Amino acid sequence: MKTQKGNAGTAVKLSVATLAIMNITAVVSLRGLPSEAIYGLSSAFYYLFAAIVFLIPTAMVAAELAAMFSDKQGGVFRWVGEAFGPRAGFLAIWLQWIESTIWYPTVLTFGAVSFAYIGLNGASDAVLASNKIFTLVTVLAIYWAATFIAMKGIGWVGKISKWGGLIGTIIPAGLLIVLGIIYIATGGHNYMDMSQSFIPDLTKLDNLVLASSIFLFYAGMEMMGVHVMDVNNPSRNYPKAIIIGSLATVCIFVLGTFALGVIIPAKDINLTQSLLIGFDNFFRYFHIPWAGPVIAVALMLGVLASVLTWVAGPSKGIFTVGKAGYLPPFFQKSNSHGVQRNILLVQGGIVTLLSLLFVVMPSVQSFYQILSQLTILLYLIMYMLMFAAAITLRYKMKTAQRPFRLGKGNALMWILGVTGFCGSLLAFVLSFIPPGQINTGSSTVWYAVLIAGCVIMVIIPFIIYSLRKPSWRDPSSEFAPFHWES
Numbered sequence: 001m002k003t004q005k006g007n008a009g010t011a012v013k014l015s016v017a018t019l020a021i022m023n024i025t026a027v028v029s030l031r032g033l034p035s036e037a038i039y040g041l042s043s044a045f046y047y048l049f050a051a052i053v054f055l056i057p058t059a060m061v062a063a064e065l066a067a068m069f070s071d072k073q074g075g076v077f078r079w080v081g082e083a084f085g086p087r088a089g090f091l092a093i094w095l096q097w098i099e100s101t102i103w104y105p106t107v108l109t110f111g112a113v114s115f116a117y118i119g120l121n122g123a124s125d126a127v128l129a130s131n132k133i134f135t136l137v138t139v140l141a142i143y144w145a146a147t148f149i150a151m152k153g154i155g156w157v158g159k160i161s162k163w164g165g166l167i168g169t170i171i172p173a174g175l176l177i178v179l180g181i182i183y184i185a186t187g188g189h190n191y192m193d194m195s196q197s198f199i200p201d202l203t204k205l206d207n208l209v210l211a212s213s214i215f216l217f218y219a220g221m222e223m224m225g226v227h228v229m230d231v232n233n234p235s236r237n238y239p240k241a242i243i244i245g246s247l248a249t250v251c252i253f254v255l256g257t258f259a260l261g262v263i264i265p266a267k268d269i270n271l272t273q274s275l276l277i278g279f280d281n282f283f284r285y286f287h288i289p290w291a292g293p294v295i296a297v298a299l300m301l302g303v304l305a306s307v308l309t310w311v312a313g314p315s316k317g318i319f320t321v322g323k324a325g326y327l328p329p330f331f332q333k334s335n336s337h338g339v340q341r342n343i344l345l346v347q348g349g350i351v352t353l354l355s356l357l358f359v360v361m362p363s364v365q366s367f368y369q370i371l372s373q374l375t376i377l378l379y380l381i382m383y384m385l386m387f388a389a390a391i392t393l394r395y396k397m398k399t400a401q402r403p404f405r406l407g408k409g410n411a412l413m414w415i416l417g418v419t420g421f422c423g424s425l426l427a428f429v430l431s432f433i434p435p436g437q438i439n440t441g442s443s444t445v446w447y448a449v450l451i452a453g454c455v456i457m458v459i460i461p462f463i464i465y466s467l468r469k470p471s472w473r474d475p476s477s478e479f480a481p482f483h484w485e486s
Helices: 016-027 033-037 040-068 076-084 086-116 122-129 132-150 154-185 205-212 221-230 234-263 274-285 291-311 314-326 341-359 364-396 411-430 443-467
Strands: 002-006 009-013
Touching: 016 154, 016 221, 016 234, 033 040, 033 234, 033 274, 040 221, 040 234, 040 364, 040 411, 076 086, 076 314, 076 364, 086 122, 086 132, 086 274, 086 291, 086 314, 086 341, 086 364, 086 443, 122 132, 122 274, 132 291, 132 341, 154 234, 154 274, 154 291, 234 274, 274 291, 314 341, 341 364, 364 411, 364 443
Parallel strands: none
Antiparallel strands: 002 009
């Protein structure tokens, strides 16, 4: 980091390298690698395609919006609300919060599988990981533990997130890639079909469903936009940090996916277990089977760190907006640490109910996939609102100060905004199609959950908005008015 003396005194400025590392840490997660390892060599195409049409547009557009409203609260609520009004803004921040709430059972399912593999018997560990009751109990135990830690305040969250991210994500990612390289270099059998084409058969829509989940891999980059003013010469250094971070992220995902593909046949890949199985296979090949339980503990710690980061993030955003008069007073209650207590408790109740879907889905894997798809659908609606808002604000707020601006005219904003919007729309449509590689049970249940889930989750914020009262606004709220209200 570099320190710079500014008008307001001494401010800490992030270096390009530091911001790039922050981008990598915020985005990279290993739990989704098995879903792409199924595609073999063509998985690299999907990663690159999603980076071009989603990751980079999201990061760059969010940077302009974050810098534009750096002195105002609200995040995506502010961005979309300034363009389309508070009703649309409330929809956007609601979707950001609710999608993260639905996402918890999926990432915690991976945590439960990691916990199951702490044992030394691979066969019995696999059976335990497939047990619905074990998975349900573990998911709820980890989630509520994370919630109670979050209620202790940002200090606790920061420490556990920092070390958990390093031990449970960055180190295992590097280890997986190194193991894969050494495995191939020492003559290990390559199970990946090398005859596949880099460009996949795009006519098979059912095979594209799992690939659309890559968009969720890259989700969350808009949150890094808040740091755009924390670097020297942001117009030059922020894009540089984003490009470096994006390239590193893509390399980690591609090489990590290939590492799993060379050690596990595509037909044997399981969405929830294959990362642990892959590590176990590498460790047996190198005659260090004792390392399996160690990496399982590390990955579980990484899950806890990831959940903590998100528990303390989107819920805080909707809490701030709620105090401005958009949520009933019940949801504005905080504890002695200033943490959004009631929102976290309601969030926990939703996670608990969603986790009970284990009893109706045919397998842990199918439950994992259907909730992942619903998460993607809701998040992509928010992203489409964000991209549309960014373009609209170029015309509604022509004279507004933009400390970080994409291009001198509007052409670059149109290119990135339309690319991001169309990429999100494509992934949104594909996410409704049941994947051919996974037994999701009844197609009727699949479509019913996704369609009903989307409709209900979009309608709820409009109902809340229509019921709002002047008494809902917290007198202590310092939420700034929109530009047309000033």
